[in-house]
Amino acid sequence: xxxxxxxxxxxxxxxxxxxxxxxxxxxxxxxxxxxxxxxxxxxxxxxxxxxxxxxxxxxxxxxxxxxxxxxxxxxxxxxxxxxxxxxxxxxxxxxxxxxxxxxxxxxxxxxxxxxxxxxxxxxxxxxxxxxxxxxxxxxxxxxxxxxxxxxxxxxxxxxxxxxxxxxxxxxxxxxxxxxxxxxxxxxxxxxxxxxxxxxxxxxxxxxxxxxxxxxxxxxxxxxxxxxxxxxx
Numbered sequence: 001x002x003x004x005x006x007x008x009x010x011x012x013x014x015x016x017x018x019x020x021x022x023x024x025x026x027x028x029x030x031x032x033x034x035x036x037x038x039x040x041x042x043x044x045x046x047x048x049x050x051x052x053x054x055x056x057x058x059x060x061x062x063x064x065x066x067x068x069x070x071x072x073x074x075x076x077x078x079x080x081x082x083x084x085x086x087x088x089x090x091x092x093x094x095x096x097x098x099x100x101x102x103x104x105x106x107x108x109x110x111x112x113x114x115x116x117x118x119x120x121x122x123x124x125x126x127x128x129x130x131x132x133x134x135x136x137x138x139x140x141x142x143x144x145x146x147x148x149x150x151x152x153x154x155x156x157x158x159x160x161x162x163x164x165x166x167x168x169x170x171x172x173x174x175x176x177x178x179x180x181x182x183x184x185x186x187x188x189x190x191x192x193x194x195x196x197x198x199x200x201x202x203x204x205x206x207x208x209x210x211x212x213x214x215x216x217x218x219x220x221x222x223x224x225x226x227x228x229x230x231x232x
Contacts (some may be wrong), residue, residue, distance in 0.1 A: 004107045004220075005171055005227025008136075008163045010156065011114035012176035013122055014049055015198030017097050019123070021046050022090025027083035028060045037064035046155040049199040050178040052116050052141065053080060062104045084121060088128035094197065095214030101134050103220060110163045114155045116141035116180060127193050150176075151183035156190065173223055182207045193219065 011017040013105035014024070023044050028048075029039040031113050040060060048059040067075070072147035104111050112135055115122050119140025126132040139158055141149040148154040156174060164170040174185035177198025186208070194209035204212050211222040 002009040004109055004224070006109060006171040006173050006223055007170045008110045008112060008160060009104065010114045010172065010174040012113045012127070012150075012157050012174075012178070012181045012198075013113050013117055014177055015046075016181070016195055017093060017113065018125065018129070019092050020091045021049065023083065023087055023197065024049055024056065026086060026090070027079050028057060030082045031057065031079040032060060032064055034078060035061070035067075035071075035075055037061070040064070046199045047201055050180065050201045053118075055085070084124065087121065087125050091125060093129075093131070094195075094216060096219075098134075100216050100219055103117065110136040112136050112159045112163055113138045114150065114159050114174070114184070115139070119143045133192070134182055150180040151187060153184060153187035156184050156188035160188075160190075171227065173226065175219065177204075179207055180195045182209050191223075193222055193226075226231075 001073055014020045025040065025042045025045040028045055032039055040063065044063070045056070045060065046057045054076060057076055061072070061075070101111055113122060113126070117140055119138065119142055122138055122140050123132065126135070126138065132138070137159060139155045144154045144158060160172050173191040173193060174181065175193045175195065176182060177195050178201060182192045182194060191210045193211045193213060194204050194207045196204045196212055196214045210226055213219050213222050
């Protein structure tokens, strides 16, 4: 019998499995408007997203006049509160993403989310979209503790541990849209696939991924090329 080469496939969340740009932009803009700043377009905000919420707001404020450190804390807290309350209004899976999960289910492949988003926010987003039970586990940016989010390998190692009986003999791959995703996979010594449609902070070709896909119809063929097939 022929089996798919990977037992576990992990996904980054924002910009990889879910297009969250609409809701993140709304949260940034609500905060900028409160601070008396001009608002930004979705296309302006997208490249700001990959480094996390604090980085995103920092860049948004820098693009609209800068911000004193003592002002930033209150604005950051406001943005997080607004985002949590409006987390799933415009967010949705990328085209073809759900079909990939269906294929994985048929093949017995476990899917997981490993994100630098706060775990509680990721749980809330997937729960409101009705997608939480499609993933064997979810690991957030604060799950493993300070300093142990992507690009550290710890979240990837924990994904494998949670999704397998003992972690031995298990093959995993990771899908993402940022240098943090690709570095985390490489640090954990598993194949990395980059998506070209995410919230790119740099050209996708510069990420150093083992494969690049332009849409989810290309993911399973790309993984098959990376892992080959094994016969049992």
